[in-house]
Amino acid sequence: EVQLVQSGVEAKKPGESLKISCKASGYNFPNYWIAWLRQMPGRGLEWVGFIYPDDSDTSYSPSFQGQVTISVDKSISTAYLHWNSLKASDTAMYYCGRHSAGDNRIDFWGQGSLVTVSS
């Protein structure tokens, strides 16, 4: 059974750094792109970017380029989303999702990680 299990709730202050995680199981982790997605309160989904675990090839949506970093530890089947300096506007639910091989649908999703940034 494919599962993506994300790290929990985070409450941070502006300027702080943060790394959230997404641990995969039930499939061949290196060979599927893993995406991060943002959902701000009351809003729709936004695709942040993705990473190919086998070679760490990474791509970002232009809206998020330079704002976050996506990384992976293939040895523990875990992907990460990292901020160097959080802003209040980063407050959102963040999901990881697996892109299906071949047609790019996001066929499995994590349960979400809530990030709240407030002074």
Place this chain on the structure above:
Amino acid sequence: QPVLTQPPSASASLGASVTLTCTLSSGYSDYKVDWYQQRPGMGPRFVMRVGTGGIVGSKGDGIPDRFSVLGSGLNRYLTIKNIQEDDESDFHCGADHGSGSDLVYVFGGGTKVTVL
């Protein structure tokens, strides 16, 4: 890259049918669209992919037969027949553009479905 447009809300009485629309921007009529369901307080789940020929591939795990799709021109439709209280959700459409590390994935704004 395409822009996807969804009406913000839709409603149907219990047991009736509702059709949701996702409209692609001009020039992208050959694109396929993915539908996702997001129940209140939950993460999204994949429903199915649709092109102009109808469903592409398989439905997502646990998606009932009451859910079906059609595609025509720039529009991609998701129909829910015999709607149940459990179907009350936000529905998002998404589409990929490009390939490999040049891929971007875009979403519509989502449609909130209310069961009356």
